[in-house]
Amino acid sequence: MTREESKLTVVLGGARAGKSGFALRLAKERASRVCFIATAQALDDDMTKRIARHRDERPAHWTTIEEPYQLHEALLQASDSQLVIVDCLTLFVSNWLLRSEDEADCEETIRKISESFLTTLVSLQLTVICVSNEVGLGIVPETRLGRTFRDLLGRVNQQFAEAADEVYLLVAGLPLRLKPAG
Numbered sequence: 001m002t003r004e005e006s007k008l009t010v011v012l013g014g015a016r017a018g019k020s021g022f023a024l025r026l027a028k029e030r031a032s033r034v035c036f037i038a039t040a041q042a043l044d045d046d047m048t049k050r051i052a053r054h055r056d057e058r059p060a061h062w063t064t065i066e067e068p069y070q071l072h073e074a075l076l077q078a079s080d081s082q083l084v085i086v087d088c089l090t091l092f093v094s095n096w097l098l099r100s101e102d103e104a105d106c107e108e109t110i111r112k113i114s115e116s117f118l119t120t121l122v123s124l125q126l127t128v129i130c131v132s133n134e135v136g137l138g139i140v141p142e143t144r145l146g147r148t149f150r151d152l153l154g155r156v157n158q159q160f161a162e163a164a165d166e167v168y169l170l171v172a173g174l175p176l177r178l179k180p181a182g
Helices: 019-030 045-057 071-076 089-099 103-125 142-161
Strands: 008-013 032-038 063-066 083-087 127-133 166-171 175-177
Touching: 008 019, 008 142, 019 045, 019 127, 019 166, 032 071, 032 175, 071 083, 071 103, 089 103, 089 127, 089 142, 103 142, 127 142
Parallel strands: 008 127, 008 166, 032 063, 032 083, 083 127
Antiparallel strands: 166 175
């Protein structure tokens, strides 16, 4: 793969829809030198097990950068890779929301980091696959924090999907290509 083939792919879907597995398959088909940017934090036993399971699913020769907050900085660290996977934008938003005391400041921080990430991607001419949950299809969350999370993630997903060359929606493990239209 050459740098002229650089692009952004966004993979969306619900929980257990097959997003990460699909992103891994795309990466294996498209590149040999892959960097995986992981946004998860091992804050409890369940998440520790999930992180370990995800690590086991990746080829051993891939590079991993664990960065829950500063995606644009992690992308700079991955600049010598042919392809970068970010898994996932959902946890990136959640991490900031749980860290912040002011919703407006949090939203502004997330927006700036997302913009920096997308600008960095273009300037480095990297090929990137971003995984994110689609959380806006269900019921309205009962709590203010839940509604804020849904809204923030929805805006981030829109921002990345607008910049993307390809967008897929995974449902029951099946990819539906949204962009470019199939």
